[in-house]
Amino acid sequence: MLLFHIFAGAVSLISGGGAMFSRNRREMHTKWGEIYHGAYLFVFVTSLTMAIMNWESSAYLFFIGLFSYSFAFIGYLSVKKKWRNWLSSHIGGMLGSYIAICTAILVVNISKVPILNEWNPLFFWFLPSIIGTPLIFIVGQKYKRFN
Numbered sequence: 001m002l003l004f005h006i007f008a009g010a011v012s013l014i015s016g017g018g019a020m021f022s023r024n025r026r027e028m029h030t031k032w033g034e035i036y037h038g039a040y041l042f043v044f045v046t047s048l049t050m051a052i053m054n055w056e057s058s059a060y061l062f063f064i065g066l067f068s069y070s071f072a073f074i075g076y077l078s079v080k081k082k083w084r085n086w087l088s089s090h091i092g093g094m095l096g097s098y099i100a101i102c103t104a105i106l107v108v109n110i111s112k113v114p115i116l117n118e119w120n121p122l123f124f125w126f127l128p129s130i131i132g133t134p135l136i137f138i139v140g141q142k143y144k145r146f147n
Contacts, residue, residue: 001053005046009105011039016098033094037076040097044069068100091140099132 019032047065051058075093078086103125110124111117 001046001050005043005050008039008042008046009101012036012043012101013105015039016094016101019094020098033076033079036094037072040069040072040101043101044072064100064104068097068104071100072097087143087146088140091143092136095132095136095139099128102128102132 015032015035019029019036022028022032044065047061051060051062051065055062071093073093075090075095075097078089078093083089106124106128107121110119110121116124
């Protein structure tokens, strides 16, 4: 289960970057976004499954998975349903979920990186949010006229 989770996390990381940086918004952005959402959904399901299987030691993963996937789901659903201010919801949801997946990957792997493994681990829990949250606002402002 863990190997599937890791693979889906890597696909999410790559496809999320592909969606963010694709120039052709109508075609490539959408294709990358569909891959991202599918992989993220798989990350979500595997995280819930592993948390339930090891509830005593991993219950917190259940809630982290639920919280982080809710961002991706809101971002995905907003573009499908085109509700009022859908673009803001899409940008915030998708970038919020990308911050969450970056946080998870960073926190799990930082202990294996020399020099950085000596830093306080709490720093790496907040670093993606410190970097990503202003980006959500910047991108939101850039596309505000389309909303």
